[in-house]
Amino acid sequence: MNVHTKKSLIDGPVGKIEIALDEPDGAVRGIALVAHPHPLFGGSMDNKVAQTLARTLVQLGYVTYRSNFRGVGQTQGQHDEGVGERDDLLAVIAHMRARPGHEALPLVLAGFSFGTAVISHVARMLAEREQSVERMVFVGTAASRFEVASVPENTLVIHGEQDETVPIASVFNWARPQELPVVVIPGAEHFLHRKLHILKRIVVEAWH
Numbered sequence: 001m002n003v004h005t006k007k008s009l010i011d012g013p014v015g016k017i018e019i020a021l022d023e024p025d026g027a028v029r030g031i032a033l034v035a036h037p038h039p040l041f042g043g044s045m046d047n048k049v050a051q052t053l054a055r056t057l058v059q060l061g062y063v064t065y066r067s068n069f070r071g072v073g074q075t076q077g078q079h080d081e082g083v084g085e086r087d088d089l090l091a092v093i094a095h096m097r098a099r100p101g102h103e104a105l106p107l108v109l110a111g112f113s114f115g116t117a118v119i120s121h122v123a124r125m126l127a128e129r130e131q132s133v134e135r136m137v138f139v140g141t142a143a144s145r146f147e148v149a150s151v152p153e154n155t156l157v158i159h160g161e162q163d164e165t166v167p168i169a170s171v172f173n174w175a176r177p178q179e180l181p182v183v184v185i186p187g188a189e190h191f192l193h194r195k196l197h198i199l200k201r202i203v204v205e206a207w208h
Contacts, residue, residue, distance in 0.1 A: 004083040006175055012091045014084065015076025018068040019092060020045055022058045027117055029061035029136060031096050032105035035115030037140070038080050049139055052196045056203045060208060067092045069118075080148060082118050089122045106134035113139070113166065113190065117146035124149045137203060140190050144170035156206050157181065158199060160188030178185045 003016045004023070009016040034057070037043030044050075045066035057064045069085050070077035077084065097103050107126075111119035116138040123133050136155040141148060144166050159171050161184050168184065175182050183202055188195040 009074060010092070010095045012075070012077070012140050013087045014070065016074060017076075017088055017092060018045075018072075018074040019095070020054075020066045022054055022064045024058050024061045024063065027061060028063055028105070030063075030108060032057040032064040032108040032110060033060035033089065033092060033096065033119075034064065034066045035109075035111035035119045036066065036069065036072075037113035037115060038142075039072045039114070043114060044072050047112065048196060049192055049199070050115070052199055053110045053112065053137060053139065053203070056200045057108060057110065060204065060207050063096075063102065065092060065096055081119075083113065085118045086121050086125065089118060090125065092186055093122070093126070107132070108137070109133055110137040111139070113142050114146065115179075116141045117148045120149035120151055123151065137206075139192070139199065140166055141171050142166055143174035143175065148174055151180070153178070153180065155180065156183070156203065158183045158185065158202055160184075160190060160192055160195070161186050162188060163190045163192035172193055 006021045009018055034050050034054045036045045054064045054066055068075040084175050109119045109123055115140050121169050136151055140158045159168050159182055171182055185195050185198050192199055
């Protein structure tokens with residue numbers, strides 16, 4: 001992502017997990033984890049939307065991690081339809097929490113596309129363990145393709161108006177029973193080409 005990005009390997013449930021770490025220059029307000037799009041369709045932690053989310057969270061003061069799902073980059077294991085991937089992200093969060101001074105910092109979870117489905121279940125699993133999440137950010141929520149769990153009411157949901165990969169109607173159908181607002185970027189498709197600056201602005205403004 002930038003010259004300061006630190007990549008490393010940590011132990012996961014089925015082998016090594018490749019992670020990337022970016023840190024804010026100033027005061028730390030929390031820790032964040034960004035989950036990338038579908039591994040079988042070229043998704044990785046270097047995806048531009050995932051990078052934009054990470055860069056924005058770093059700017060907001062979060063020590064931000066990204067990780068590659070199974071079979072991507074140097075992460076070991078095989079794609080598990082988003083199930084085993086939940087355990088992998090829990091392992092990454094445990095690694096994040098193990099850092100001295102970070103045990104009790106607020107946690108933000110962000111995801112793009114397939115990553116939103118995995119993150120939604122991770123948040124639910126954390127809640128069952130009485131571990132809180134400060135806020136969640138979903139971009140291109142994969143509601144038409146996967147079971148996306150219900151999310152807290154302060155979750156920021158962002159979607160492209162002209163998304164053909166995940167039709168916006170499916171996101172409204174998922175959000176409606178939860179009375180969850182959806183921020184729509186006019187003219188944007190799934191990967192938000194030429195709209196990443198708008199994504200960044202929406203996230204920053206949501207924090208202020």
